[in-house]
Amino acid sequence: SHTNDECLLPSSKAVMDLLVDLCSQYRLNPSQHSLELKSLGNQQPLSYKPNTLIGALDVQMVLLKEKVPEEKTKRPLPRVPEKSVRLVVNYLKTQKAVVRVSPEVPLHNIIPAICEKCEVSQEHIVLLRDGITGEELELTKSLEELGIKELYAWDRKREPSRKASVSNDAIEKEKTRLLGLFKADRRSSKGFSTAPNSPSANSRSNSLGPSLSLGNISGMTANPEVKKRRAPPPPVVTPALQN
Structure with missing residues (x-):
């Protein structure tokens, strides 16, 4: 009033x-x-x-x-930092890059960051699960939904054929695997074989004497019947005649 x-x-x-x-x-x-x-x-x-x-x-x-009470300015709530993960991006067969992105957003939201890091045009990029199977990823799903932290960015402009790119990667990996097996076989064969003219073999044969050679030893060990053969009876001694 x-x-x-x-x-x-x-x-x-x-x-x-x-x-x-x-x-x-x-x-x-x-x-x-x-x-x-x-x-x-x-x-x-x-x-x-x-x-x-x-x-x-x-x-x-x-x-x-x-007096009209002044409304207290509400402080903005502290901003929760956005969750991010390290995404490994393979591209151009042998190149690799790391991009930090959110694992909860759809893949089409992180394509610009991938293209900027890998210098790929958004019009020519296709995201694959890996460079071997060539499985194309759904852009509406997130990294968490797909359960991946690594993918392959296929550039359709610089790699016209996805099959060729995928097959080349498979061939390179197969070559690496076979080369590793070949080296392992060579190491094992060197460890268990000795050349016949090597110094160790010759010195061993000379120390055994002419009657016992490596071949004779191997023959003796190979035939157990030789060890069981009885010695011949002693010669009969005749008495000397007296003059």
Whole structure:
């Protein structure tokens, strides 16, 4: 409710003191109210300081207003950092790049980052599960849904045939595997074979003497019957004739 009262204001009273007196008169809280001073013929409120004297102002009307509580500015909630993973991108058969992307967004959302890293045009890129099977990935699914952290980016412009690219990768891997097996066989054969003219074989044969050679030893060990043969009986000694 609004109340209009007319009274004489002492010219020697400060504006802040007048506010305290009026709030005390109407049983109001000074901290929750303010004074608006107006002069005759001027609709704009007068500007003043708390210690300005009333006599220094051409005051014709005093309005005691309740302060409108200022809404506290709400602090924005702390931004949760976006989850990201390291995605290994294979491209151009032998090239490899690492891109940090979100695992929860569809693949078509991370294509721009892959193209920028691998310098591939978005018009010519096709995402494959790997470079061997050539399985094309669904762009509407995320990395988490597909359960992968590595893929193959096929550039249709620089690699016209996906089958050729895939088959070349398979051939290279097969060559590497066969080469590894060949080296392993060579190492094992060197460990268990000895050349017939090697110094170790010749020295061993000479130390055994002419009657026992490597061939004889192998023959003796191969035929166990030789070991079981009995020695011939001793020769019969005839007594010497006496003269």
